[in-house]
Amino acid sequence: MKKFFILANWKSNKTIGEAEEWIKQLTTYNLPASPVSGQLTTNLEIILCPPFTILYPLKLSIEKLQLPIKLGAQDISPFPDGPYTGEVSGKMIAELAFYVLVGHSERRTYFEEKEQMIAQKIEMAISFNLTPIVCVSHLDEVKSLPCGFSGIILYEPISAIGTGEPDTPENANRMAERIKDFLGDIPIIYGGSVTSENVVSFLSQPRISGVGAGKASLDPLEFLKIVRNAAKI
Numbered sequence: 001m002k003k004f005f006i007l008a009n010w011k012s013n014k015t016i017g018e019a020e021e022w023i024k025q026l027t028t029y030n031l032p033a034s035p036v037s038g039q040l041t042t043n044l045e046i047i048l049c050p051p052f053t054i055l056y057p058l059k060l061s062i063e064k065l066q067l068p069i070k071l072g073a074q075d076i077s078p079f080p081d082g083p084y085t086g087e088v089s090g091k092m093i094a095e096l097a098f099y100v101l102v103g104h105s106e107r108r109t110y111f112e113e114k115e116q117m118i119a120q121k122i123e124m125a126i127s128f129n130l131t132p133i134v135c136v137s138h139l140d141e142v143k144s145l146p147c148g149f150s151g152i153i154l155y156e157p158i159s160a161i162g163t164g165e166p167d168t169p170e171n172a173n174r175m176a177e178r179i180k181d182f183l184g185d186i187p188i189i190y191g192g193s194v195t196s197e198n199v200v201s202f203l204s205q206p207r208i209s210g211v212g213a214g215k216a217s218l219d220p221l222e223f224l225k226i227v228r229n230a231a232k233i
């Protein structure tokens with residue numbers, strides 16, 4: 001059975017209180033999970049990427065409620081611990097999360113992240129056993145990844161991010177195929193205006209192993225619908 005990743009990227013949204021409210025509505029009863037083990041009864045892996053300030057409270061809530069959710073950070077310092085004001089190191093993130101987003105197009109655009117820094121961040125994630133989820137919007141960004149990259153790729157065309165105009169599932173699948181031509185058979189997930197209405201059309205594509213939702217993940221009920229629809233495949 002094919003494994004699917006359902007990723008929620010909250011970006012720069014939600015206070016601790018708002019996050020706790022979101023979690024309250026996503027109890028193990030609501031998720032398609034076994035009430036006994038807390039594990040998803042399906043082949044889904046739910047990854048929640050909140051802001052750094054909420055990782056710890058969410059970790060506590062997830063453990064307490066035994067929710068089948070893995071945490072991811074939205075970024076990682078390219079440096080180890082040390083005099084890098086404002087940065088959060090891989091060692092710190094590894095206490096709280098399993099995954100880390102690297103090179104989101106918003107970081108490339110607003111914070112001028114370039115290939116070398118992205119490569120350093122990937123290296124840092126791997127050295128702390130975090131799985132990097134590298135965001136790309138075109139093939140050049142794939143070609144410049146470090147040799148032997150073996151994390152997850154989140155393909156997000158810029159025109160689809162936050163616009164309500166997703167890529168077509170067929171085009172996303174073609175892109176996933178081309179990415180695999182370069183990187184080998186690693187999981188490729190699609191992001192950009194994913195909703196509960198279109199999630200199945202993306203997950204039905206043979207080369208796509210999941211979806212990343214930004215805006216749609218902020219509303220717990222819409223996110224739950226995404227998970228429920230994905231679980232039907």
Ligand code: PGA
Nearest residue numbers: 161162192193213214215
């Ligand atoms: P969106 O964002 O779902 O709001 O389009 C996706 C993303 O940037 O991860």
